[in-house]
Amino acid sequence: MRKSTLFCAAAAAAISSGWAMADPDDDELVINGEIEIVTEAPAPEHVENLDTIYSGWRFRTDETQALEMDDFDNPAMVLVDKAVDAYGMPDGTEAKSCASCHDDVETFTGLAATLPKVGEDGKLHTIEDLINTCRTERMGAEPWKWSGEPMQTMAALIVSQSRGLPVNVSFDGPARSFWEQGKEMYYTRYGQLELSCANCHEDSFGLMIRADHLSQGQTNDFPVYRLKQAKLISKHNRFKGCIRDTRAETFAEGSDEFRALELYVATRGNGLSIEGPGVRQ
Amino acid sequence: MELTRRQTLALGVATGMTLVLPLPALAAVEEVGGIDDFTGGATPSDSGVTVTAPEIAENGNTVPIAVDAPGAVEIRVYATGNPLPGIATFRFGPLAGSQSASTRVRLSGTQDVVAIAKMADGSFAQASKTVKVTIGGCGG
Amino acid sequence: MAEGVKPRVKVPKTASAGETVTIKTLISHPMESGQRKDKEGNVIPRSIINRFVVDFNGENVIDVVLAPAISTNPYFEFDAKVPESGEFTFTWHDDDGDVYTENKAIEVS
Numbered sequence: 134m135r136k137s138t139l140f141c142a143a144a145a146a147a148i149s150s151g152w153a154m155a156d157p158d159d160d161e162l163v164i165n166g167e168i169e170i171v172t173e174a175p176a177p178e179h180v181e182n183l184d185t186i187y188s189g190w191r192f193r194t195d196e197t198q199a200l201e202m203d204d205f206d207n208p209a210m211v212l213v214d215k216a217v218d219a220y221g222m223p224d225g226t227e228a229k230s231c232a233s234c235h236d237d238v239e240t241f242t243g244l245a246a247t248l249p250k251v252g253e254d255g256k257l258h259t260i261e262d263l264i265n266t267c268r269t270e271r272m273g274a275e276p277w278k279w280s281g282e283p284m285q286t287m288a289a290l291i292v293s294q295s296r297g298l299p300v301n302v303s304f305d306g307p308a309r310s311f312w313e314q315g316k317e318m319y320y321t322r323y324g325q326l327e328l329s330c331a332n333c334h335e336d337s338f339g340l341m342i343r344a345d346h347l348s349q350g351q352t353n354d355f356p357v358y359r360l361k362q363a364k365l366i367s368k369h370n371r372f373k374g375c376i377r378d379t380r381a382e383t384f385a386e387g388s389d390e391f392r393a394l395e396l397y398v399a400t401r402g403n404g405l406s407i408e409g410p411g412v413r414q
Numbered sequence: 415m416e417l418t419r420r421q422t423l424a425l426g427v428a429t430g431m432t433l434v435l436p437l438p439a440l441a442a443v444e445e446v447g448g449i450d451d452f453t454g455g456a457t458p459s460d461s462g463v464t465v466t467a468p469e470i471a472e473n474g475n476t477v478p479i480a481v482d483a484p485g486a487v488e489i490r491v492y493a494t495g496n497p498l499p500g501i502a503t504f505r506f507g508p509l510a511g512s513q514s515a516s517t518r519v520r521l522s523g524t525q526d527v528v529a530i531a532k533m534a535d536g537s538f539a540q541a542s543k544t545v546k547v548t549i550g551g552c553g554g
Numbered sequence: 555m556a557e558g559v560k561p562r563v564k565v566p567k568t569a570s571a572g573e574t575v576t577i578k579t580l581i582s583h584p585m586e587s588g589q590r591k592d593k594e595g596n597v598i599p600r601s602i603i604n605r606f607v608v609d610f611n612g613e614n615v616i617d618v619v620l621a622p623a624i625s626t627n628p629y630f631e632f633d634a635k636v637p638e639s640g641e642f643t644f645t646w647h648d649d650d651g652d653v654y655t656e657n658k659a660i661e662v663s
Binding site: 443444445446475476477480493496497498500501502503504505506507508509510511512514515516517518519520521 | 574575576587589604605609610613614615616617618619620621622623624625626628629630631632633634635636637649
């Protein structure tokens, strides 16, 4: 009797103090007063356990949200300016720049909304893979480190060309087996804490994990400027952080496992808008 | 003043360093300094300056703050709980459109952000705002 | 010079005489606080932008002293009076002695 009364009191206290943060908010995201971002959409059919998908932006405080609403306020965009310079800068033995083959960066509009995808070689390619293939095969330059600043700023520049376009990542045909592998990982409990991606981001989104307001773990905002690190963060870096927090050995950035997980997670966001480079806590 | 052995050692090291290192050109860099250095111990008025900051900061690394003190010549901002409390000194020139400014600051934990304005007549005004800094669940 | 420092400023292109305009500035800079330690436990030396000055046609708008508590990629927003057509000069002073400058013209109609 005494036990259950205590339990009820504790539950009531938890609800009354935590309720304000228990759901995504109702704010609308328009960047620069012109790019309308879909931050809420019906869950795609293959996401069986959710009715609605939400951008992580909807789970952040007003102050963090504001940083993404104007390109001048978004600290990632000063880094994108650096990538604009790098885009035209010849590198490697062929003395070619990105612009030598691709002309204006606007030619990349739409690409990021479809990544990752399977190439002619039958492998799954992320934006980092595409950039490094150009660097090593066409430019004769050294590949960039997966989560380093040159790579993630260039990725942010290319992704930003697709802002406002709906995520539409395919998982049919040759992509299917990678997708199945990623889905398997998403529901696998890792680490001493035995947590799967789904435990936090599907079963518990909207709740607090210690002081963090859990989102659905969508990736439509990547590369993302994380205030904690004050730099652009790759998807694989964030996967690594999550798995490490379960007290597990993590996979490596750029590993085939993380490529597969990236594909599966991306398809869970089909219907949201690309908003990268986003800003998160 | 009594020095512990450790302090004496530290002093020795510090003195040694100044002897060895050439004085860098940046010796003239101005610091924000302490509150008393600014007010000279005067008691500030509690009106005339406002400080705006979030109730809760999701990350202490980048907290937006704004200060506003119509008619001020200078505003200094302090994070009283930081290892170095001074954050910034704003001096307004003849072409300032208002005596206000916004920036983003680092707060080492939950604490008060204090703004002290020096008015044209030499008086001071003070305002403060408590910011709760959450230490997140999902680091790194 | 700290590597790859890049300033950005946002100033309206036109104003009417005597109008107050809002200016935003951002500069990419790590703002190493001097409070952090590396993996070996050694203090990483302070390396920050310590001063930011804005003038218009040689007259001062705002003069800021920055401490290590200013976040990475320092951001400022403030207001300026524009008495006539001319040029804003933005100057950032680095601890290492480097100075970064950006100019923006504004037309008074």
